[in-house]
Amino acid sequence: MSEVVFRKMIVDDIDAVFEIETTSFSHPWSRQSFCDEMENERALYIVAVAEDKPIAYMGTWLIFDEAHVTNVAVLPQYRRLGIGQKLLRHMIDILKHKGICSMTLEVRESNFPAQAMYQKLGFEAAGIRKNYYEDTKENAIIMWLNDIG
Ligand SMILES: CC(C)(COP(=O)(O)OP(=O)(O)OC[C@H]1O[C@@H](n2cnc3c(N)ncnc32)[C@H](O)[C@@H]1OP(=O)(O)O)[C@@H](O)C(=O)NCCC(=O)NCCS
Numbered sequence: 001m002s003e004v005v006f007r008k009m010i011v012d013d014i015d016a017v018f019e020i021e022t023t024s025f026s027h028p029w030s031r032q033s034f035c036d037e038m039e040n041e042r043a044l045y046i047v048a049v050a051e052d053k054p055i056a057y058m059g060t061w062l063i064f065d066e067a068h069v070t071n072v073a074v075l076p077q078y079r080r081l082g083i084g085q086k087l088l089r090h091m092i093d094i095l096k097h098k099g100i101c102s103m104t105l106e107v108r109e110s111n112f113p114a115q116a117m118y119q120k121l122g123f124e125a126a127g128i129r130k131n132y133y134e135d136t137k138e139n140a141i142i143m144w145l146n147d148i149g
Helices: 010-025 029-041 083-095 112-120
Strands: 005-008 041-049 053-063 066-074 102-108 124-129 140-145
Touching: 005 083, 010 029, 010 053, 010 066, 029 041, 041 066, 041 083, 041 112, 053 083, 066 083, 083 112, 102 112, 112 140
Parallel strands: 066 102
Antiparallel strands: 005 041, 041 053, 053 066, 102 140, 124 140
16 A cells, blocks of 8 residues: 555545445435535544545544544545554644644444544543434444543
8 A cells, every 4th residue: 555644634535535434334424514514614624545545534523622523434445554543643633733622422332443443542431322323223432532632
């Protein structure tokens, strides 16, 4: 694999990011959702790029001094290569410089790969949202990463 570069997401990345989304989730966001996020002042999206194409993306909403993770996904053929954790570390570095103190997210109870990645980066489980996911009524685990600065 060529060198992987991490940078802010731009409008021209939307097609590739939508492909990552549809290959990663059973109920993906619409393409329009990503267009809307590019206009959202509180949203911050980054991508990992290899061979001139986004292969992973991550989004957050900045709310006061907290960052709420909207999503993280890596194209299936690029998983288990450390890209997810590097993407998360890159996001944490950007957030630190913006004065953000903590990050939070929801993850499906059955999504062990994602939970393992978040734990590796220091996130801790802090509670459950019952029946959070509309499709399967699955519970969400709420995770926090505190004192990121
Ligand atoms: C979760 C996801 C983003 C991880 O991306 P990735 O690039 O494969 O992850 P990394 O290679 O950086 O792995 C980081 C750590 O996560 C854990 N991990 C990742 N995939 C795992 C798996 N399939 N099984 C167990 N642990 C896993 C490991 O602790 C790993 O560290 P290690 O390689 O030193 O063991 C990726 O699996 C994905 O896109 N999944 C579908 C979308 C999704 O579920 N997003 C999260 C929504 S909350």
